[in-house]
Amino acid sequence: MADRIYRVNMSDLTSTIEDVPEAWAGHGGRGLTSTIVAAEVEPTCHPLGKHNKIVFAPGLLAGTYAANSGRLNVGAKSPLTGGIKESNAGGTAAQFFARLGIKALIVEGKPEKDVLYCINVKKDGVDISEVPELKGKGNFDTINAIMAKQGENTAVISIGPAGEMKMAAANISVKDPEGHIRSAGRGGLGAVMGSKNVKCIAIEADDSSEVQIHDPEAFKAAAKVFAKGLIDHPVSGQGLRTYGTAVVLNIMNEAGGLPTRNFSAGQFEGAEKISGEHMFDVIEERGGKTSHACHKGCVIQCSQHYHDKDKKFLTSGFEYETIWAMGADCEVDNLDQIAEADHLMDDIGIDSIEFPVAVGVAMEGGLLPWGDGPGILKLLKEDVAKGTPLGRLLGSGAAVVGKAYGITRVPVVKNQAMPAYDPRAVKGIGITYATSPMGADHTAGYATATNIMNVGGSIDPLKKEGQVELSRNLQAATAAIDSAGLCLFVAFPALDIPECFGAIVDMLNARFGLSLTGDDVGALGLSILKTERGFNLAAGMTNKDDRLPEFMAEEQLPPHNVLWDFTGEEIDAFWDF
Template structure:
C-alpha cells in the first residue's frame, strides 16, 4: 500500500488518472488518510460539490492483510450536509481488494465539464475509465447487477444510487459485501453527492492476481492476530451477543433505559419496541430461512449482520441494523419489521443514509405530512426520493432542510446531521459526542453508550452531566485511531474491557508495519486526527456555537426520566481543550 491513485474528472476530453507514491501521507490509513488529504488539499471554504472539492477513499492500515476485522473503507470529503470535514466508513469487500492492489488511497478530483457518468475499473493491470450512460439513474442493486454481468462475480463495487446522482445531501456511497450486494454503506454526511458531483457512478475493483499484503514480521503478526481473534471470541458482546442478535439487540436495552427516541425524540420509550427488537428480528429471520449471523466482509469474526428474507422467503436486504430499525421504526412510531426492511432496501438502493432518512420522515410526521405509525406512507415518501420529485429532493436533503421547509422546531440535528438512536437527555455522554464531534451528530464518533448504558469500559451514570466530557473525549480519540486502522469499531467492546486484546491489536499494527507503537501512541494518533479535523472545521467557519445540541433538548424534559440535557456549554467547550 505505497501508492495513491488520483483521478481527475475535470479535464477537457476524458478523465485522466495517475498513480503516485504515497509520499507525505506514508503511515496513514483509513480516517487518518482521508482526513489528512482533505485537510491538506481541500480548501475549507470551497463548495463541497465544486471543482476544488475531492472525494478520498482509503483502506485502513491493515486493509488487505489477513488481519481479522480489517475490512473498513473510509470515505472522506468536505461534507455537503454539514459543511465540515467528513469521514464515513463502511464494511464490505472493497477495502481488502484496494489494499491488496497496493492502493493506500483513491482520490477523485476536479469537476466534470458535463453530466457524463463514468465507471472506473481498478485492477492489477491498471485503471480503465469508461462512460456509463446505461447506468444513469439506476439504483445500486441494478447498477451492481450490470457491473457483475460485465466484469464477473469476483469483483467488488463502490457505487452511488439515484440520490448520489441527484447530489442529494443525505446520499451514500455503497460498498458490496461478500455476496456482491450493495448493502454496506459509507452513509453519513452526503458523501454520495460528492461522488455524484465528480460524475462517477461506480468503481469496480478486481484484485485478480494480487496477493495478501505481507507483514514485516509474519510470525509475530500471526500470533497477534490469533490473540486478537481469541479476545473477540471470548468477550460476551463480540463473541455471543452481536453474532446471535446483531446490533438490534440494543432496541430492548435502550428502550428499557428510557433512552429510545420515540415519535421524533418526544419520549424515551416505545410501546412497539418488542415487535422490532433484535430478539424478534433474529427469530423472524431464522423462521424464514434467512441468516441471523453473517459477516459483511471476509475476515470478520464478529458477524453482527444477517440476511433478511421477505414473507415469501426471498432475499430483500441485509438484516437492518439497530440504527435503521430505530430511525424508520420507533422514531416514526412504526412497529413492523417488514416495513422497516423494505425501507432499508429502498434506502440502500437509492443510496440514502438510513439514519438521516428515518429522522427526516420523523420530522415530516411532526410536520403533519403523514401520521406517526404510517408505514405505507413512510415507504411512499422514500420512493419520492428515488424518483427525485420536488418533495423527494427536500426529504433527500435530510432532517435539517426538511425541518426548515416545513417550519418545524423539533429537528434532532447537530451541524445539520441527524442524531442516531440514543436520546442525548437520557444518555448524556452521547449527547456530548453529538454536540462536539467533528462529524455532526454521530454515535460512532465517541460511543459513550458503552459506559452510560452497557457497562462496558466502566460505568458512568447516563442521567447526570458528571464525567460525560471526559468519557466522550477519550472515546473520540480512541475512535479516530481505530478508524485509521481500518478495523470495525465493534472491536472496541472487547478492546475496552480486555487489556490483552487491546495489546494484541497494537501488536498487529506493529508487527505488520515494523513499528513500536504503545497505547499512548494510539491515543496520540487519535488526537492528531481530531485536531486536523477540528482545524479544518474552524477554517470552514465553525465555532463553539456549532458544538451545541438544539435548544429544545435543554427545555423539554424526556419521559420516563423527565430529564433534560444538562452538560453545560462551558463544559462542552472543554472537550477538546487539550488539543
C-alpha cells in the same frame, strides 16, 4: 511493492499513480482521508463543486488476516454538515484496494460532459469509462451490471439515484461478498461522488499478491490474540452474532433513552416488535440467516439475511439505527415494512438514519400520520427515487425539512441527524454528538457502551460527571480504530480485555516494523480529531456549532423527565488537550 496513492482527475479524465508523501505514510483509513482532505481541499469550497475531493482509503491493517479489518473509509467535505466528513463501511473494496497496493484513491475535479463514469481500478492502473446505461439505476442494478461485465469477484463502490441527484443525505454503497450492500452512510458523501459524475468504482480482484507484513510471525501471534478477544467477549462473540445490532433496541427502551416520536419520548410502546430478539425469531421462522459477515475475515458477523413473509430474501445489514429511525422515531412497529424500506434505501442510496429522521420531523409537520409505514415506503418509491420536489426535500436531511415545516424540534448537530440514543438520557453520547467534527454521530465516540451497557466501565447516563473525558477518550480511540480499518465493534472487547487492545498495537507494529505503544495510538487519535476540527474551523464553524438543539434543554424527556444540561463552557472543555 510499496503502497501508492492513486489520483483521478475527473476534469480531464486522467489519472496518476504517486508515491506516498512522508507526512501521509503513518496514516491509513480515516486518519489518511482526513489528512488528505485537510491538506488538499479548500475548507470554504462548495462541497459539490470542482474544488472538493473525495478520498477512499483502506485502513492500515486492511488486506491482512487480522479479523474484522475490512472497513473502507471515505472522506470529503460534507454537503450536509459543511465540514469534514469521514464515513466507513464493510464490503470487499478495502481489502481489494489493499491487495493492489493502493493506500488511497483520490477523486478530484469535475467533468464538463454530462455523462456518468465508472472508474476501473486495476493492477496496472486506472481507466475511466462512460456508463450512460447506468443513469438513474439503483445500486443493485449497478452492482449486477458491473459483475456481469467484469466478473462476480469485482469490488464495487457505487451511488444510487439519490447520489446522482446530489441529495445531501445520499450515501455510498459498497458491495459485500454476496453482492449485497454495505453503506458509508453519513454526511452526503454520495452527493459528492455524484457531483463528479462518478456512478461507480470497480476494483479488480488481485488474488496473486498479498500485503507485505514486516514481521509475519509476530503478526500471526497478535492476530490470534485479537481474534480470540473478539470471540470471547459476550458482546462481539455472542450478542451481535445472534441478534444483530438491534440487540440494543430493548436495552435503550428499558433505559428510557430510545428516541421516540421525533425525540419527544424515551420509550416506544412497539419496541418489542422491532427488537433484535423479535428479528431473530422472524429470521429463524422464515429460513433466513441470523448471522452473516459483511467482509472476509469478520468473526463478529452482526449482519443477517432477513426474509419476507414468502421466505424470499428481503434485506441484509439490517441495522439497529435503521430500525430505530423508521421504527421508534416514526412510530412504525412493523419490522417487515422497515425491512422493505431498508432494501429501498440501499437501492436508492440514501442514508437510513438521515432519511427516516427527516421523515419523523416531517411527520411532526403533518406530512404523514405517526406510524404510517406504507406511507414512508410510498415516499421512498414515488418521491425520493424519482426526485420529485418532496423527495428532494426529504433527501436534503432533517435540518432542511425542519426549516421547510417550521419545526423547532429538529434533532441535528451541524445539520446531521442524531442517531438512536437520546442525549438527555445518555449524556455521554450527547457530548459526542456535540463535539464530533462529523456532526451528530454515535460511531464517533460510543459513550452509550459505558453509560448504558457497562462496557469499558460504567458511568451514570443521567449525570454529567465524567462524560466529557469519556467521550474524548472514546473519540480518540475510535479515530485510531477507524485508521486501522477495523470494525468499530472490536472496541467492545478492546475496552474490556487489555490483551485484545494490546494485540491491535502489536499488529500495527508487526505490519510496518514500528514500535508504537498504546499511548502512541491514543495520541494518533487525538491528532486526527484536531486535524478534523481545524478543517471545520477554517470552513467557518465555531465552538457554537458544538451545541445540541435548544429544545433538548427545554423539553423534558420521559420517562426520566430529564433535560440536556451541559453549559457551553463545559462542552468546550472537550477540546482542552
